[in-house]
Amino acid sequence: MSVNDDEFVWFRDFFGRKTGIYFEDNKRYFVDRRLTARMQATGHKSCLLYLRFVQFQASQSEFQRLVNAMTVNETYFFREDYQLIALVDGVLDDVKKRKKPGESIRIWSMPCSTGEEPYSIAIYLLEHWPGMADADVEIIGSDINSAVLDSAREGLFTDYALRSTPPAIVAKYFKQVSDTTHRLLPEIREAITFTQVNLSNPDETRSYRGFDIVFCRNLLIYFDSTSRREAVECLYGALNPGGYVFLGHSESMSRISSLFTISKAADALVYQKPL
Amino acid sequence: MGLVRKKEKTAAKGELRFRDRSKEDLLDQLRDPQASERRWAARDLGEYADTMPVLCDCLATESDEAVRAAILTSLLKQRSPEIALRLSTLLRSEDAALRSAVVDVLTDMPDQFFQIVDPLLRHEDVDVRILAVTVVSRLPHPAVPALLLDVAERDAHLNVVAAALEGLGECGTTEMIGRVQAIAARFPGNAYLSFTVSAAAGLIGHRSC
Numbered sequence: 001m002s003v004n005d006d007e008f009v010w011f012r013d014f015f016g017r018k019t020g021i022y023f024e025d026n027k028r029y030f031v032d033r034r035l036t037a038r039m040q041a042t043g044h045k046s047c048l049l050y051l052r053f054v055q056f057q058a059s060q061s062e063f064q065r066l067v068n069a070m071t072v073n074e075t076y077f078f079r080e081d082y083q084l085i086a087l088v089d090g091v092l093d094d095v096k097k098r099k100k101p102g103e104s105i106r107i108w109s110m111p112c113s114t115g116e117e118p119y120s121i122a123i124y125l126l127e128h129w130p131g132m133a134d135a136d137v138e139i140i141g142s143d144i145n146s147a148v149l150d151s152a153r154e155g156l157f158t159d160y161a162l163r164s165t166p167p168a169i170v171a172k173y174f175k176q177v178s179d180t181t182h183r184l185l186p187e188i189r190e191a192i193t194f195t196q197v198n199l200s201n202p203d204e205t206r207s208y209r210g211f212d213i214v215f216c217r218n219l220l221i222y223f224d225s226t227s228r229r230e231a232v233e234c235l236y237g238a239l240n241p242g243g244y245v246f247l248g249h250s251e252s253m254s255r256i257s258s259l260f261t262i263s264k265a266a267d268a269l270v271y272q273k274p275l
Numbered sequence: 276m277g278l279v280r281k282k283e284k285t286a287a288k289g290e291l292r293f294r295d296r297s298k299e300d301l302l303d304q305l306r307d308p309q310a311s312e313r314r315w316a317a318r319d320l321g322e323y324a325d326t327m328p329v330l331c332d333c334l335a336t337e338s339d340e341a342v343r344a345a346i347l348t349s350l351l352k353q354r355s356p357e358i359a360l361r362l363s364t365l366l367r368s369e370d371a372a373l374r375s376a377v378v379d380v381l382t383d384m385p386d387q388f389f390q391i392v393d394p395l396l397r398h399e400d401v402d403v404r405i406l407a408v409t410v411v412s413r414l415p416h417p418a419v420p421a422l423l424l425d426v427a428e429r430d431a432h433l434n435v436v437a438a439a440l441e442g443l444g445e446c447g448t449t450e451m452i453g454r455v456q457a458i459a460a461r462f463p464g465n466a467y468l469s470f471t472v473s474a475a476a477g478l479i480g481h482r483s484c
Contacts, residue, residue: 104279122278136279191278202318225383229348233318236341255379258372259344 001039003032007047011035014055019067019144020200020227034069038062068147073218075116077123077157077165080217083246084120086268087213088129091244095212096131098242104136108211108238110199111219112141115152116161118192119184121215123173142197142208149194155184199231208238218248220256232257236273245271298323305329310339317342321349331361340372347380354384360391366406378410385414396426404435412442420446427458433468436461440471444478452476 003011008028016022023031035047042062044050054062078084095105109118118141125132143149159180162170174182197204199219214235220228235245236259245260246268247253253260253271260271296319304316317333320326330346337343350358365377381388388410395407404426411422420443427439436458443455455476462468 104281126278132277136277138279138281188278191280193280202321226348226351226354229344229351229383233345233348236344237314237318255382257344258376259341 001036001045001047003035003047007051008032011051014051015066015070016224016227018063018200019071019198020223020231021070022222022224022227023070031070034066038066038069041065064146068145071111071143071145072148073111073113075113076161076163077116077120079116079120079164080249081120081124081164082267083215083217084124084128086265086270087121087246088125090265091213091270092125092129092131092135095242095244096135098240099135104138105213106211107137107139107213107215108208109139109141109215110197111143111145111216112149112152112194113143113145114148114157114161115141115155115192115194116157117141117215117217118152118194119155119188122188122191123169127169138193139191140193140195140211142195144196144198146196149196152192152194153189155186155189157182157184199234200227202230202234205234205238208234210240211238212240212243213246214239214243215246217246218251220247220251225256228256232259236260239273241273242275243273245273247271298326302326302329305333310342313337313339313342314345317345317349321352324353324355327353327355327358328361331358334362334373335365335368343373343376347376351380351383354387356387356390359384359387363391363395363403363407366395366403367400374406378406381410382413385416388414389416389418392422396422396430401432401435404430404432405438408435408438408442412438412445420448420451423447424451424454428454428461433462433465437468437471440468440475444475447475447479449479452479455479 008031011031012023035050039045039047039050042050042053044053054066057063092105099105107121109121112118118139122139125137141152156177157174159182162174162182170182173185173188175185177183197208199205216231216235220231223231232253236257239245253262260273262269262271264270298320301316301320304312305320307313307316317330320330327350330349334343334346334350337346350362359381362377362381366374368374368377392407392411396404396411398404398407408423408426411419423439423442424447427436427443430436430439440455440458443451447455456472459469459472
């Protein structure tokens with residue numbers, strides 16, 4: 001059971017068109033392993049027949065399983081925390097001053113994977129942003145991968161996911177459920193909304209509006225140039241005027257879009273939609 | 276005050292665009308006085324290949340940068356040699372931001388751009404030739420070094436030659452060094468060109484070390 005060169009290229013183009021995620025040649029091993037596993041799980045001995053099955057299956061449930069297999073990304077709590085510092089040290093105050101009474105500050109974590117990012121944002125704000133005393137903050141985590149969203153809602157995390165989390169925070173916000181597993185307290189779990197969305201599908205993204213801050217970290221690096229532009233267009237449309245985008249440390253809007261102004265908050269570079 | 280959760284169905288705020296989204300409606304909305312309406316129309320028209328000429332026409336007159344970006348993204352989605360050709364006419368625009376945006380998009384459609392590049396590299400307008408060289412220099416394509424060397428050896432204008440040399444500095448091959456150095460003789464006594472030749476040859480040589 002194997003994937004030949006033609007099948008790999010066909011899959012790469014197909015998957016890229018549907019999700020925006022483009023696998024370079026150096027990801028061949030990663031792709032082959034996951035394709036082979038799905039072929040085994042569905043009883044297909046030929047990759048070509050499996051790909052036809054994925055393409056034409058009416059329910060598209062296997063396509064979703066394939067998406068889930070291809071998009072599991074490792075993350076952890078308080079990753080790249082200099083951006084969280086920037087959030088509470090300037091960005092949120094700037095957003096808050098434009099809010100009318102009764103308006104929530106809306107933060108979108110996309111992609112949120114298994115929830116570490118939106119939960120980190122929630123905990124960090126509760127711990128470090130004085131503005132929480134008189135502001136409502138709504139946090140929404142979204143991902144294309146339905147399995148990671150289920151996991152996010154469950155709120156179970158291993159020591160490994162909490163490796164950068166101070167012990168005092170673990171003690172305050174998590175309940176230990178086994179030697180290496182901790183469950184986030186329901187007050188935090190239930191405060192975050194999780195939704196499934198494909199950033200490359202305008203039909204799915206058009207209802208995402210009115211956000212003040214978007215965390216879109218380590219996603220654009222997986223996209224080809226067209227999908228990157230589409231994704232950034234989506235972020236632009238999702239943001240209120242004056243809203244901010246945080247990208248991953250190795251990512252940049254350069255050569256994708258000139259619609260945002262770049263500025264520095266604490267030690268982080270942030271992109272702002274003009275007012 | 277604190278963390279709040281809205282009802283699931285309102286997490287993604289409801290559809291704020293109440294207008295019809297048929298192709299004909301979207302084409303109408305491209306002329307809407309509100310830039311946000313034009314932007315959404317341009318984005319949604321990206322699904323309709325036959326509307327690309329209209330989007331190209333709009334690009335020439337559209338002044339809002341966000342609408343332009345949406346138009347360019349839709350054109351990129353539907354990329355074709357015809358679209359590349361129509362975009363290339365905007366390389367003559369007086370609007371520097373538009374020229375720059377067009378260069379970026381043409382760079383992202385290398386196969387289509389290569390089909391229309393020859394006339395651009397021989398265009399009567401020096402600025403068009405320079406921008407065409409800029410796009411070529413950025414393309415990840417094996418034909419690029421030879422194309423740039425041809426421009427550097429042939430073009431009569433100093434700035435076009437210098438742009439080609441700059442590109443060669445990034446992608447030229449060691450066997451080209453002699454021909455690159457010989458280009459200085461095309462503009463005898465010109466210190467700028469001489470410096471550019473040295474820099475390009477130096478960069479090519481440095482990469483081969």
